[in-house]
Amino acid sequence: MTSNNSLSKKPSTSRASPPLGTTNDPLPSGTRWPSTLPHPPHPQRNPKPHSYPLHLPLLPSSLRPPCRxxxxxxxxxxxxxxxxxxxxxxxxxxxxxxxxxxxxxxxxxxxxxxxxxxxxxxxxxxxxxxxxxxxxxxxxxxxxxxxxxxxxxxxxxxxxxxxxxxxxxxxxxxxxxxxxxxxxxxxxxxxxxxxxxxxxxxxKRKKRMPYTVTFMEMLLEDLKLDNPFDAAVAACLTTTFYSGARLGEFTVPKLSDFHQAKHVTPFHVRADQDRNGFKVTVFRIPRTKSAPLDGEDVFWAKQNGTTDPEALLQNHFRVNAPSQHQHLFAYHSNETTRSTHKPLTKRRFLERIAAAAKAKGLDPLQGHGIRIGSTLEYLLRGMPFEAVKATFRWKSDAFLVYLRKHAEIMAPYMQPELHHQFIQYTLPPVR
Known part of the structure; x- marks a missing residue:
């Protein structure tokens, strides 16, 4: 005999709990996972006989295949x-x-x-x-x-x-x-x-001497601005300096490393101005070491004299005419039977700068000296310390070490009461 309770019991509308780790809920529309990742790297099929430095003899092992x-x-x-x-x-x-x-x-x-x-x-x-x-x-x-x-x-x-x-x-x-x-x-x-x-x-690294405007003026005297390679080097030098960028952000490590999703191109350049009408040229760097996903903006304004980055960038565009999706400082190369564009590598850039320095009787400077020199130049112009730190993307106060080595930067802050207002504006707050 069937009990009344069982006859009157309503069918359950609840779903059975799924096993742990699974769900019956559909994914949001358009969601697909796992997402596509770049192809995994592969060992080199025909590695060079001396893939590693001779003073580091690595024993062969299947766990350590030759690779980049x-x-x-x-x-x-x-x-x-x-x-x-x-x-x-x-x-x-x-x-x-x-x-x-x-x-x-x-x-x-x-x-x-x-x-x-x-x-x-x-x-x-x-x-x-x-x-x-x-x-x-x-x-x-x-x-x-x-x-x-x-x-x-x-x-x-x-x-x-x-x-x-x-x-x-x-x-x-x-x-x-x-x-x-x-x-x-x-x-x-x-x-x-x-x-x-x-x-x-x-x-021990020798002291990284800063680039100066005078030093760049002398370098530019040796560069032939109608030469495709020199035009690219001149534009890269002044753009890197006046934007306070890292040299590696405007050059590529190797010719084969250029990728328009990682490196700056003419497409990433735009003109901008503030509400007072002050104009700047902005460069969107798609990927930087400190912002590998979102990228960062750097910028400069037109300058006086022969180091004006605007004039030299326009000269580069006129001489080399890189397309919107080529490297920003790509230059014409006639090393093959037909003219092609090559991205500007850091090594070639530094070699040409060193040659120009020697031609003018100057000691070549290291690439990082461009960013150091840029920092010092804007500090000497009276740009506030905090503004320099933010504009040139110093993540720490590392740049302050240069202040101790350059008395002319600190000179205005050591003057009488006459300079009180200037110091209040430019000196970082005491913490």
Missing amino acids: AKDRLILWKPYTQRTFRDLRGRPIEVSDNDLTRIQLVTSNAYADSTLQSYATGLLIFHVFCDQRKLPEVQRAPASSNLISLWLANIAGTYSGSAIKNFLYGVRAWHIIHGISWEMNDAEIDTILKAAFRLTPDSS
């Missing part, structure tokens, strides 16, 4: 692979594609230039391990004792800043491959402090 430096942190595999388990220790099933995707996504936290720089540290680490005949299982996760032993052996051979990069390179390799990193911050700080103190004189 910037791909090394991804393609060089640790012997110990990451394991996927939940909080109760139960295994989580993942595929090789899943692993590759995690590594690619994680590596995107680092700029290409950072990956390339870190690759040297990973190479030196494995060369050291090869020399000590350390088994692969001891290299990752690397114990704090092994890292300390490695750093103690290379301290005094390289500069402190180089050793810092080496260490962070090995740490990034651990992070990308999901291997635990054993060293704590106190250990890292202590050994790096020692490495800086033990920097050999041969590895």
